[in-house]
Amino acid sequence: MKISLSWLKAHVNVEMDPQSLAGALTMAGLEVETVSDRFAYLENVAAARILEILPMKGSDSLKLCRADLGDREASVVCGAPNVAEGMICPLALPGAALPGGTVKAARIRKETSEGMLCSAAELGISDDHSGVMPLGDDIAPGRRLSEILSLSDMVFDIDITPNRPDCLNVLGIAREVAAMENKPLLRPGADASGKEMETSVFDLAEVSIKDPDLCPRYAARVLEGVTVGPSPFWLKDRLLSVGMKPVNNIVDVTNFVMMEMGQPLHAFDLDRLAGHAIVVKTAGKNKSFVTLDGVERALPEDALMICDAEKPVAIAGIMGGMNSEIEPSTTRVLIESAYFSSAGVRKISKALGLSTEASYRFERGGDPGATAAALERAAVLMLETAGGRLAKGAIDEFPQPFAEKKLSLGAKETNRLLGTGFSANEMARLLESIDFKVEKEENGDLTVTAPSFRPDIGRPVDLMEEIARLSGYDDIPASFPAISGQISPPVKQLDVRTKIKGLMKGFGFFETIHYSFVSAESCDLLGLDENDRRRDFVKILNPLSTQQAVMRTTLLHGMFETAARNISRGSKNLRLFEIGKVFRVFPNAPDPKAPGKPGEETLPEETETLLCFQTGARWERSWTLKETPCDFYDMKGAAEGLFKGLGVGDAQFTALPESHCAYVKPGHAAAVSINGQYMGLLGEVSPGVLEKYGIPGPAFILEMNAHSLAGAVPDTLKTEPLPKFPSVSRDITLILDKGMETGRILEAIREFQEPLMEGARILDVFDKSPIPEGKASVTFRITYRSLERTLEDEEATRVNRKIADRIMDQFKADLPA
Template sequence: MIVTYNWLKEFVDCDLPAAELSHLLTMLGLEVERMEELGGGMDDVVVAQVLEKNQHPNADKLSLCKVDNGKEILNVVCGAQNFKAGDKVALAQIGATLPGDFKIKRSKIRGEESCGMLCSEKELALSLESAGIMILPEAFKLGTPLFDALGTKDTVFEIGLTPNRADCLSVVGIAREIAAKLGKKVHYPGLEVAETGAPIDTIAKVTIEAPELCPRYTARHITGCTLAPSPAWLANRLQAAGIRSINNVVDVTNYVLLEYGHPLHAFDFTLVAGGKIVVAAAGEGEKFVTLDGQERILTASDLTIRDGEKGVALAGIMGGGNSEIGEGTTEVLLESAYFNPSAIRKTSKRLGIHTESSHRFERGTDVAGLTRALNRAAQLIAELSGGKIAKGIIDVYPHPVEPRVIKARLARINAVSGLSLNAAEVQDILERLEFEVKQPEPGVFQVRVPLFRVDLEREIDLVEEVVRLNGFEKVPATLPQASVFSDLPSDFQRLAARVKDLLVSQGLSEVINYSFVAPASCEKILLSADDVRSNGMVLLNPISDELSVMRTTMLPGLLDTAVKNISFRTLNLRIFEMRRIYLPAPGKELPEEPLYVSALLTGSRDLEGWNQQKGEIDFFDVKGIAENILGELSIPNVSFSAESLDPYYHPGKACRILCGNKVLGSLGELHPTVQENYGIGTPLYYLELNFEALLASRKGKGAAQVPSRFPSTFRDIAMLLPKELPVADVLYCVKGVKAPELEGVEVFDVYTGGNISAAEKSVAIRVRYGSKERTLTDDEVTRLHQRVTDALTKKLNVSFR
C-alpha cells in the first residue's frame, strides 16, 4: 500500500517528522518498506521566466533562450516548442539532480553554452507522460523551488501489509491506526451529495441472483458528465501511488479506492442494456472480453455483472470493454458492492488477473462502508465533471451482516502479554480503535468489532490489538521457561532410518519431491481411470495447476527429478524417496497415508574409470537392493511373482514382492511408453516398497547366525524345466525340504538355445550341506541330496541332465 504524508494529514492531525512516523507505523505492525521524499533534494529546480526565445544558430530543432531565475539571466538550450517568451517554466539549474540520477552540468550544445535545463513533468517524475516542458502559473514567484511553489513536496510511504490487514489497504485505514496510537480523532470527509436528478429507481434496477457470492450491491446514477483530464491535485495523488491518470471519472474511482479501500466501478450507462444490472454466475464456457482487451473463458463458479443482454464486468476484478467509460460518455452508473473473498480469489487466480480491486476483495472489504465510498465518489464525479446525481441510492442488501461480538478477559490479556494493564487502560485502547466496548462484569469485556476489521475473530486477536497499540516495546523481555527432555526414537523411526542408511550405503541419493503432482501424471504412467490411484485428492487452493493433486505413488515425482537431472547431463542416477502417499479411502473424507520407500535407477552400474568394467544397471541390481532391505528388516518367506503387475512396468521384466499372500511392493524396468511420455531414452528401473507392510511382516530381530566350525559340502544339480517356470520355484522347492543340514541353495547357470528345445531351459543349482555339530559323511550328504532331487521331480516334474 502506497500513501503520502500530506494525504494522511488530511485525516489525522500529525506533526511527527516523516522518519518518526515511519517508525511508528512499523511498530504498529504496518512495516514501512520504502520512504521517498517527493521533491526532496530538488530545490535547485526553480521557477524561472523565459525572457527570449531565439532559433539556435546551428540546429533547426533547438531554441536558444535567455531565462531569468530571479537572480541572474542564463543561456539555456531547449528542444521543446510548446512555450514562448514570457512563460514561466521549471528550470533545473547547474548542480541539480533529476529523478534517475540525472545530473545537470554546464555544457555546450551545438556550439552554444547551456546553463541548465527546462524540464517537463515527466522529467521531474510528476507525470508518466508529457508533451513538452511545464508551463507554470503567472503568479509563481521567480527563484522559488518548484515543488514548494506547486505545494507537492511530500513523503511517500510504501507499506508492506500482511494479508489479514485488509482494513489498512486505504489512506483512511492507515490514518485510523495513527489516530488510535496518538490518541487523536480521524477527520472523515464530509459527504454532502447534491441530488438534483430524477429518482434513481425510475432509471436503473439491480437484481442479485447469487446472494452467497454478492451479499450487498449499491449504485448511484450521474448524468450530464463531461469527460476531461483530472485536476493536478488528483492526478498527482494517483501518480504518487503508482496509478496512471486517465480521466476525471475513472480517476475518481481509483482515488476513492485508495482513500477508502473500497473498489468501485463506473459503467457507461448508455451501454447497459435495459437499464438494469444483474449479479449472477457466468455460463459454463462463456467468453468475456475484459478492459485489457483479453478474451476470458469463464466457468459457472465465476461471478459476473450483467445487463439485460450480456456480461458487462467480471465482478470484483475487472470491467468489460463493452461498457467502459470512454470518449462521449455522459451518463454513469457507479457501482459499490461487496463480493465473497474466496470467490474473487478463485476467479482471479484461475484467470491470472490481479488488480487493485481484486487485491482488496480477496482479503475482505467493509460491507458496512459501501455507501460511504459510493457517496464520496459520486460527490467528486459530479464536482469534477459537472454531472447531476440522481435522487436516492440503489441498495440491495437481502441479509444484513451483523458485527462480530468477542469476549475478552483482562486476566487473559495480561497473562499472555506479560503486562499489568488495568481495565480502564484496555477499554481506552479498544475504543481508540473504534470498537464498541462494554464491561458486563469487572475484568470482562464485550467488544463489538466494526465490520472493517475482518481479521478479528477470537479473544487472542483482541489481545494482540491491545499489545500492538500499547506498544510492543513495552512487553517485558523474559526468557521462556520449559522442561527440556529428549524422546528416544520409536521402532518405526529407527527402522526407517536404518533403511535410509542402507540405501545411501548402496550409492543411492535421497530426494524430496512435492506431495502433490499434476493431474495428468497418472495418465503418463499408464494408470487406468478405474485404478484407485488415478483418483487422487484434488487440492482446493493449489500452488499451481501442475501441482493440484495429492500423489498416490511416488513414481511421477521421481521421474520428474530424473528428467531434470538428465537434461543437465547427469545420466547415471540412483535416487530414492521415503515419504507418504495419499490413497483415497472409500467412505472416508480423508485419505490413507502409508509410508513408502521408492527408488529409481538408470545409467552405468559403476562410475567411469580406467579399471572399471562398463555395464548398465539392470533388473538384478534393483532386485539386489530390495533383497538387502528385506534382509535388513528380517522378513522371512519372501517370494517374487510376475503376475498382476502394475501397468507402468515392462511386461516380463518386473515382479511383485510377496510375503506369503501379502504384497510388500514391486520392482522392475519401467514400460517403454512411460519412458517415452517423459522423454527419457535409456531404461529406467523402479522399486517401491510399502514400509508399513514390511514392518508388519517382520519376524524377530534377525539375530546374527554363528557360523559352523565344520566344513560344508556342495552338490550341483543340472536340470531341464519348462521355459515359463520361474527359477524361483526351484529354489522354493529345495528350501522346502525339511532338513537342518540343508544350509543353502543358489542358481549358478541358466542356459537356453543350442540343443535345448525352444520350450525348455537348462538350470544349474548348487546346494550346500553342513552341520554345526560334526562333519557330514558322503553317505549322509547323498541321502540328503536324494531327498532334494526327489522333491524336484515330484513337485516340479523336472528332468535331470
Template sequence: MLISFDWLKQLIHIDKTAEETGALLTGAGLEVEAIHNFDQVKGGLEGIVIGEVLTCERHPDADRLSITTVDIGTGEPSQIVCGAPNVAAGQKVVVATVNSTLYPTGGEAFKIKKSKIRGAASEGMICAEDEIGVGTSHAGIMVLDTDLPNGTPAAEYFGLGSDKVFEIGLTPNRADAASHLGVARDLKALLRVPYTLPSVEDFKVNNNSRPIEVVIENTEACPRYAGVTVSGVKVGPSPEWLQKRLRAIDLAPINNIVDVTNYVLHELGQPLHAFDADRIKGNKIVVKTAKADSVFVTLDGVERKLKANDLMICNAGEPMAIGGVFGGQESGVSDETTSIFIESAYFSPDYIRRTGMAHGLKTDASFRFERGTDPNMVITALKRAALLVQEVAGGEISSEIVDVYPQPVQNLELTLDIERAHSLIGQHIGAERMKAILTDLGIEITGETEEKLHVSVPPFKVDVTREADLVEEILRIYGFNNIEVSEHMATTYMASFPKPYPEDINKTILDYISANGFHEIITNSITNSKYYAAGGEEETAGLVKVLNYNSEDLDVLRKSMVFSGLEVLRYNINRRQRDLKVYELGKVYEQLEDGYKESRKLALYMIGNTTAESWKQPAQKVAFYDLASVVQNMLQKLNAADYEVQPVEASRYMRQGITYVKNGTVIAQVGLLDAAVTKAMDVKEQVWYAELNWDYLLKKYKDKLVAEELPKFPEVRRDLSLVVDRNLTFEQLKQVALRTERKLLQGVNVFDVYEGDKIAAGKKAYALSFTLLDRQQTLTDKVIDGVMNRLMQQFEKQLGAIIRK
C-alpha cells in the same frame, strides 16, 4: 499494495520517519517489503537550484553562445556558458550545478561536469524545461518570476517534493487495510493518535434534474447499491496534485473522472465506478445476475461469455458492467461525456471472487470486493467522489443519493474471555490495554465484567469472526516483540493459568463418562408441549413457546432434559436394545417474568442390565449405586466433592433418589424416574436418571491439584455397629462423625446395613468403619479410644443411636 507516506500523513499525524513507520507496520502484521522513493520528476531535481544571472556577455569565439556569471547561493558566482537566445542579466533561472544529473524529457540522462566551451570555462548549466524533465519546451531557458533566495532547490520552487512509498505484502485476511485509511487505522492504534476522515460536509444536491432509479434483483449478490448523478462535467486531464498521488502508487492518470474514482478507492478502500449518464437507458440501473453464455464487451475491448452467477450492472435494456470487476466498453466515461452516474456499492465477496476467477480478471476493485469491503463506507465514499469530481471537472450534483439497502449488515457481537486472551498472548497485559487496542481499531466495547469483554465488531473487520481473532488483533498491536520469552525456549514461554477453559473441562468429564460405557446422544432442544401438560399448570408455566413452529410435536423449547432422553431410550428399546447407558450435555430453557433463562445440564440415563448374562455369572440389573458412583466420581474430578447429600424432593419426575447440595445450591440429583412419566413415554423399564447443574459446576470449578508427602505413621481402623431410626441415612451419620472429629478422622465407610426381626421395628443397623491418622506421631490406644468414645456419645446424643457392643 503501495501506500504513499505523504498521502498517509494527510489522514493521521505521524511524527516518525518512513523507516520507523514501516517497522511499526511490519510488527503489526502489515509487512513492509520495501520503501521506495517517488519523485514526480525523475531524479527529483537533485543538484538543481534557483540562480540569478548577474552578467551576460557574448562569447568572443561563438556568435550563439553567451558567457554568464550566475549567483547560485554559494558565495562565489559561477561562470556558465549558455547557448539560449533569451538569457540576460537580472533573470532568475534554473541552474544544474556541477555533478548533478539531468533527466531530459524524451532523452537520455547525462551528468553535468566542469568543462570548457570554445575556450571558456563553464561550471554548470542554465536549463530549459525539457532539459530537467518538467516540460517539453526547448525554445529557451526558463525565466522564473520568484523571490526565492538564490540556491533554493528547484524542486521546492516547482512543488516537486519527493515521497516515500511503502510496498506492503498484504495478506488475504487483511481486507480492512487495503487502503490508506485502513493503514491509518492500524497506525492510530500503534501511535495512539486519532486519524481524520476526509470531510464530506460540503456535499449538497444542486438539483434533481437527472434522477436514476436503482433496482436490485439479487440482494444476496448485492446487499447495497448507491449512486448519484453529476451533470455539466468537463472531462480532461486531472490537476497535478491528483496525478501526483496516483503516480506515487504506480497508477497512470487517465482522466479527471476516472482518476477521482481511483483516488477514492485507494484512499478509503471503497471501489467506485463512473458511468456516462447519457448511456443509462431508461434512467434505470438494474443489478442482477447474467444470462448464461450471453456475450459482453468489457472496457479492454474483449468479448466475454458470461456465467449464470456473474453479477451485472444493467440499464433498462442491456448490461453496462460486470459488477465489482470490470466496466463495459459502451457505458464508460469518454471525452464527450458531460454527465456521469457514480456507483458505490457493497457486493458479495463470493460472487465477485467466482466471476473474477472465471474470466481471469483481477482489478483493483475486484481485489477488494472479493476480500470484503465496508458496507458502511458506501455513502461516505460516494459523497467524497462527487465533491472531488466537482473540484476537478466542474458540474452540479443533479440527483439525490439513491441508496438501496434492504437488509443492513449488522455488527458481529463477540465475547472475549480476558483470562483466555492472556493465556493465548503468553503474558498478562491487562484488560485496560486490551480495551484501548480494540477501541483504537474501531471495535466497540459494549459491556464488560471482571472476566469478559463484550464487543461489537464492525463489518470492515472481515477477518474478525471469533474470540481468537480478537486476541490476534490485540497481540499484533501490542507487539509480538513485547512478549517475554524464556531464555531456554522451553514450554515455559506459555503463560500459566490455574483455571482451565470450559471446553477442556467438558472434554475431561465427557471422556470419563464415555470410558465408563456411556454413549453420547444429541437431541433437539425443541420438543412437544404435551409432555409437560400432564404435569399441570406447574409444569407448563415458564415454557418457552416457538412462535413459527412447523409441527405441533415441536412447539416449545425443552424445560427438562428428561423427555428428550426418554425419546432416545424408547427408540432403542423398540429396536431390541434394552441395556442402555447414555448421556447428553444440553440446554434447557425457561421463560421468566423479566426475560428468559437458558442453562446447561448434564443428563445420564441407565436402563436394563449392567452386565450381560453368561455361564460365569447371571445378568445384573442396573441399581442406584451404579449411576451414583459415576456422578460422585465426576464431582470428585470437578473438585466439588465437599457436598451434602439430601433425600430428593418428590417431584413429577423423580420419586426417590438423592440430591447433592453445595453451598445451598443443588449441583446434582440421582434417582429413579417416576414410572408414570416413563410409561407415558412408552418406556416400561425402570430408568435411573442423573442430572448435573453444569453451569454452576463450571463456574465454581477449581483445577486444584494437591500433592502431599506420604504419611510416616500408620492409619488405624476402628469399627462400630449402631442401631438407628429407619429413616436416618448414612450421610447423616457421616456428617455427625466429621463434625465431631475434624483432625484425626480421615474417612467413614458403611460396610453393612441390616433390617430384620433381630432388631426393633422401625429400626436398622449400620456397621461403620472409621479411619484415623495422626501425621505427627503414632496413634496410641488412649487417643483412639478417646476419639471413638466421643463419636459414640454424639451418635447417641444427636441421632438417638443405640451402640451395639
C-alpha cells in the same frame, strides 16, 4: 500497495521517522517491502545561472543558453519564453528521471543540449508550465534542487496479506498508525448538505438488483452540469504518489476515493445509460462485452453485469465498458458505489484473466458499511473539481443487510494464551483504537463488535491476536511452558525412517517426494488384477483434477512418472527412492455413503512404504570405468546393504511366483522376507509397464513395507569381540539344476548350525560348456573359525566334506566330473 507519507499525514499526525514507521508497520503485520523518496530524481536537477542566450539558426522559438553550474558550464537548448540572462533556474542533467521521462543529452539543429531547463510542471511539483521555473537570485549555481526546495515525500510499498483488505487504502493504514502512536484519526470530510439541488435522484435514475447474493448492496448518486477536464494539481499529485495515472477530474476522483477509503467506485455517463436505469444481473449464455481497455471478452454465463435498460455497461467489480465511459462531452454523471460478493468477483476475474485495482479489493472482501460514505465523499469531490449540481438524495438498494459480528472475549483466557497481564480496560482501549466497539460485562469479560471493514474477525482468538499485535509482539514477556523432566524415548518408526533415508542417500540414491493424490487409472498402467487390493481407492470428494482423484495405494505411479520426466530431460542414470504412506480402504469396510450411527467413520488403512528405483548405467563412464548397465544384483546389493545398516539379519530372497508379477518380469523378481515375514519384492520392472510410462531400457525396483521393516529392526545391538584366531576358507562346487534357487542352499547351509562355520556365500556361477544343458556349476565359499584355537586344515576339510554331502543329498546335486 503504495502509500505516500504526505497522504498518510493528512489523516494522522505521524511523529515517527520513515524507517521507524516502516519497522512499526512490519511488526504490526503490514510488511513494508521498500521505502523510497518519490522526489529522489531532484538529486539530478541543479540550479543553473544563465550566462548567455544565443539565437539558433532556423528557429524563432528555440534559443541556445550557456549556463553556469558552479564547477562547469553547460550548453542547453531551450524554448521557454521567460528565460533570460542572469536568471537562476533548474537544469535537469542527463539521466534525470523526471515524471515525463528521462532526460538525455541530444543534438538539436546541430547544437548540443546537455540537459533541460525545467518548468515546475515538468519537475512534478506544481501544474505551472508557463515557462522555466525561476529560483531565488541568492541560490548558488550547482546546488541540487532537492536541497534548495527541501522537497521529500517517502513512499512505502506495503505487502498486504489477503486477510487484511481494510489496509488496502490510506485510511486503513492511517488507522493502524494512529493506534500505534495513540493519536486521533482524521477522517475525510464528506458533507453534501446545502450542495444539493431540488431535483431528486429518483427522478433521474433507478436501480434494481436481480441477484442479491452476488450484489448485496448498490448505491448511486447523480450530478448534472459537470465539466470534464484535467484534475487540479493536488488530486493528480496524490494519484501519482501511489503510482496511478491521472485521466480526468471525474475518473480521478473515483480512483482517489478508492485509494483513500478502499471502496472501488465507477462513474457512468448518465446520458449513455438506456432508460437512465441500472440493472444488476448475470450475463446469461453466449454474451460478450467490450471493456474500457478496448478488448472484447466472452462472458461466463454467471458473470455479474451492471446493465442499463438494454445492454451491459460494466463487469461488476472488475471493469467498466466502452459504451458508458466518461467522455469530454459528458455533463451528467451517475456514481456507482457497491458491495459485490468476493467469491463472485474472484471467480469471474480469474475466468476472464482480468485483474484491476477494483477487483483486487473486492476479491479480498469489501466493506459494506463504507458504500454510502465513499459515495458521499466522491460526490462532494466531483462538485469541487468538475462543478455542476448534485441531485437530492442517494439511491441505496440494500436487499441483504449485514448483521454485526459480536464476540465474547474473556480477559483471563486472553492473558493465559498470550502470556500477558493486561487488564480488561487495557484490552478495550487497544481494540477501540482501531474502531472496534467494546462493552464491558459484569463478570469482567468483554463483548466486542467487529467493524464491517474487518471480515477476518470471526473468533475470540482473532481478537486476542489484535491485542497482541497492537500492544507490540516485542513487548510480550518471554516465558517457557511448564514441562515434565521425564524424557520420552523416540518413536521407533521415525528413527528407522531417518536411518533408511540416510542409508539410501549413502548408497547414491536421491530422495523423491510425490503427491499422495493420483489418477484412478494408475492401477491400469501398472497392470494390476481387477481383484487386487490396491484398487481399493480412497476417493477424494472434491479433487483438483482427474489426475488427482484418489489417494495412492502404491508409490510406483509417482516414481515412474518422475523417472520418465527425468529421462526425457537427459538424466538417464537414475537412483531414486521414496518413503511415504499409501492408503487403502479397509477390507469389508461399509459404504461411506451408507447411513450409520452419528459420528461413525471408517478411516482408511495407511501403510508406510519404501520404494527404490534404478535404471541406466551402474556408474558414470570415465577414463578408468566403462559404462556398465545396472542389473538385478545392484538393487539386491542395495537391499542387503540396507538390512545390514539397520542391523536386520536373516533376510531371504526367494523366487516371486508368476501370479504375483503384475508389474515385474517373471523369473527376474524375488520376494523379500526377514525372519520368515514377507516384506516386499525386488525385481526388474515389466517391459510393458515401462513402455506405458515411456521409460526406455531395463529398470529395477525394491518395494517394501517400511512399517514391517521397522518392526524387524532390533531395539538393541549385540556386539561380539574381534576374533583372536585366523579363519579358514573352503569351497564347495556343485552341479545344480538351473531352476534351483541358490538362496535356498545358502539358507540350508546356515541351518546346519555347524559350530565352526562362520559364514557362507556364493563365489561363482558357470553354465557354459562342458556343463550339461539345463545345469549350472555353482561354487560356494564357506568360512570356518574357532574362537578358542587355530583350526587345523584337516579339521576344516572334514567339516566342509560333511556339509557338501548333506547338500548333495538334500538338493540332489552332483559333483563336477
